Amino acid sequence: METKISRYLHAKGKRLGLPINGTFELTPRCNFNCKMCYVHLTESEQQKRGRELTADQWIKIGEDAIKAGTVFLLLTGGEPTLRPDFLEIFRTLKAMGLIVSINSNGMLLQGELFHALCEDPPSRINITLYGITNETYEKQCGLPAYDRVITNIKNLREAGIEVKVNMSVTPDNSDDLQAVYDKAKELGAHVQSTPYMFPPIRLHPELCGQNFRLPADEAGCMMAEHEFANSTEDQLKRRYDALDKGILLPSDRDEECLEEAEGEAMHCRGGVTTFWLDWDGKMAPCGQMSEPAFDVLKLGFNEAWQRTRAAAAAIRLPAECSVCPIKNICHPCAAMCYCETGNFNKKPEYVCKMRQSYIGRMQELRDERFGGR
Amino acid sequence: MDIKQQFVMREVAGEYLLIPVGKTSLDLNGMITLNELGAEIWKMLPEVKDEAEIVQRILADYDIDEATATADVAEFLGHIRELSIII
Numbered sequence: 001m002e003t004k005i006s007r008y009l010h011a012k013g014k015r016l017g018l019p020i021n022g023t024f025e026l027t028p029r030c031n032f033n034c035k036m037c038y039v040h041l042t043e044s045e046q047q048k049r050g051r052e053l054t055a056d057q058w059i060k061i062g063e064d065a066i067k068a069g070t071v072f073l074l075l076t077g078g079e080p081t082l083r084p085d086f087l088e089i090f091r092t093l094k095a096m097g098l099i100v101s102i103n104s105n106g107m108l109l110q111g112e113l114f115h116a117l118c119e120d121p122p123s124r125i126n127i128t129l130y131g132i133t134n135e136t137y138e139k140q141c142g143l144p145a146y147d148r149v150i151t152n153i154k155n156l157r158e159a160g161i162e163v164k165v166n167m168s169v170t171p172d173n174s175d176d177l178q179a180v181y182d183k184a185k186e187l188g189a190h191v192q193s194t195p196y197m198f199p200p201i202r203l204h205p206e207l208c209g210q211n212f213r214l215p216a217d218e219a220g221c222m223m224a225e226h227e228f229a230n231s232t233e234d235q236l237k238r239r240y241d242a243l244d245k246g247i248l249l250p251s252d253r254d255e256e257c258l259e260e261a262e263g264e265a266m267h268c269r270g271g272v273t274t275f276w277l278d279w280d281g282k283m284a285p286c287g288q289m290s291e292p293a294f295d296v297l298k299l300g301f302n303e304a305w306q307r308t309r310a311a312a313a314a315i316r317l318p319a320e321c322s323v324c325p326i327k328n329i330c331h332p333c334a335a336m337c338y339c340e341t342g343n344f345n346k347k348p349e350y351v352c353k354m355r356q357s358y359i360g361r362m363q364e365l366r367d368e369r370f371g372g373r
Numbered sequence: 374m375d376i377k378q379q380f381v382m383r384e385v386a387g388e389y390l391l392i393p394v395g396k397t398s399l400d401l402n403g404m405i406t407l408n409e410l411g412a413e414i415w416k417m418l419p420e421v422k423d424e425a426e427i428v429q430r431i432l433a434d435y436d437i438d439e440a441t442a443t444a445d446v447a448e449f450l451g452h453i454r455e456l457s458i459i460i
Contacts, residue, residue: 005406012386020385069385071392071404097381097392099404121399160399 009071013273018069019305020273023287024061026089027052027078028279032105032141034130035212036170038200038288039078039279050280055085055092057297061277062093064301075122076103076287078279087116099123105130105141106149114155124162127153127189131172132179140172150183157187167193170212174222181230193226195219196354199339202278202290208342209350216350220357228365240366243359248329268333271312275305285312288335318347330355374418378458382407382415391415401456410435411449418459424450 013020028041028049041049053061062073073093080086081104094100106127109117117125127149131137134144156163165184169177177193184191197213214222231239242249270276270285277283282293283304292311294304315334321327332351340348378397383390389412391405407415413434414427421427424446431442453459 003403005404009386009388012388016386018386066383071383071385071390094398095381095394097383097394099392118399120395121402123398123402162402 006072010269010273013069014269016069017309018273019065019275020069021072021074021269022065022070022274023074023076023276024058024089024093025076025078025276025278025287026058026080026083026086029082030077030079030105031082031107032079032130032143032145034141034168035172036168036197036200038198038202041078041203046279052083052279053281053297055083055089057281058089059092061281061296061301062096062098066096066098068302068305071099073098073100074103074126075100079105079108081108081113087113090122091116091120094120094122101126103128105145106152107143107145109152109156110148114152114159117156117161118159121159121161124164125156126164126166128166128168129153129180129184130168132176132183136173136176140170153187153189157189163187163189165189165191167191168197169193169195169214169219169222170197171214172212174214177222177226178229181226191230195222196336196351198288198335201339201342202288205290209340216353217357220354220359221361223354223358224361224365228362228369240362243329243362246325246328248331270334271308271315275308283308285315286333286335288339315344318345320347321352326355326359329359374421374423374459376418376458377460378456380405380458382412384412389415405456410445414446414449 009020025039028039028046029043030037030040033040046052065073075090080102083089090100090102100122101124102122103126109125129149130140131146134146137146138144153163165180167177167180174195180193181191195214196219197211199207199209199211201208213219227239228236239249268286275283275285276287277296278287278293281295281297283296284291284293285308292308294307296304299307317332317334317337321330321332324330330351332348334344336348336351337344337346340350379393379395380391380397381394383392389407389409391407393401393404410431413431417427417430421430427446428439428442431437431446432439435442450459
């Protein structure tokens with residue numbers, strides 16, 4: 001859950017136009033090969049498309065971001081730990097006064113890297129667990145990596161490092177979801193799962209509206225069932241009270257990009273207090289969007305941020321969604337609309353169906369457990 | 374006075390933040406917010422020998438009586454002592 005001070009800084013940053021939270025996507029390369037990934041390129045594909053920024057370039061951008069007001073920074077990829085200079089980048093940015101978290105698949109978080117992180121820890125490591133067996137991993141990621149990843153998570157937890165487990169649920173691993181929740185609990189790690197896979201349009205514009213993912217109605221049912229099974233009575237009561245008022249409580253949405261609804265404008269933090277810098281130095285409101293994007297190397301950090309803010313403010317979501325009775329449950333974001341339809345102002349049908357199915361299943365589960373209302 | 378842990382002080386959006394660096398972030402995962410007086414005291418900590426010197430410096434810089442300054446300084450040092458930032 002987000003801390004009070006983070007919320008406060010975002011609220012103040014919003015008034016003042018400050019980039020409080022940023023993401024540096026250090027590389028599109030990865031040692032896994034997941035079918036639903038929106039960023040992964042092989043080394044040769046990456047070289048054809050562009051050049052990764054150097055450690056010095058990332059550090060210089062970090063300095064500029066700090067001057068502009070950035071406090072929280074996420075290092076992601078691809079798999080960021082694949083870079084031989086990963087530790088140099090991480091340690092330097094952290095020592096400058098950024099609160100740095102890391103996204104990783106967990107595979108390389110051992111040996112020298114593990115010991116270095118114990119000496120100089122990130123605020124959190126978000127590790128995606130893709131299943132609960134080596135077999136699921138092989139099917140999902142192309143490598144039987146489960147045993148190694150889970151050992152690495154265990155060691156990080158024992159060293160006192162905060163780990164959050166993310167699970168991207170797909171047709172290849174959906175049977176493992178409950179076991180992942182149970183395992184994360186055993187390891188003392190918070191877990192967040194989602195069956196919603198953004199279409200990978202940054203890599204393949206022709207895949208607009210498509211991805212390797214569950215059908216929308218199954219995805220919605222699954223969200224409801226796992227939320228129901230993994231919440232306390234109190235949590236469920238609060239969730240149902242909110243749903244009855246047409247509101248989805250924040251914990252179910254992506255905590256990094258949450259912002260209160262604001263009429264028809266984008267209601268996430270992208271381009272408001274948050275920016276994403278992709279691996280070749282283009283700034284966007286969020287990592288799922290291929291546009292609007294502004295070249296930080298050419299424009300400088302401040303100008304890229306100002307243009308990102310202006311472009312995000314100009315985005316309008318679908319008029320149809322703005323009058324929908326479940327708009328505060330569904331929360332279609334700009335990236336969802338764009339990735340599903342190729343436009344910011346067209347209704348994302350997959351998301352709509354998924355949320356309708358979620359609401360229906362939540363109501364059925366309530367009736368089954370507590371009887372009719 | 375010796376600061377036992379590693380922090381970077383930053384001013385963001387008019388707020389003073391103490392951000393833990395190095396291994397300190399294992400014990401203190403997050404940040405500490407300071408008010409203006411706290412930030413002033415924090416800046417002078419490495420240069421002063423004791424609490425009384427901090428009070429004298431505050432009295433020189435602020436329009437404040439000695440009893441209030443003494444109490445405010447003691448309160449601030451008490452907070453950071455609880456967090457093992459100073460002894």
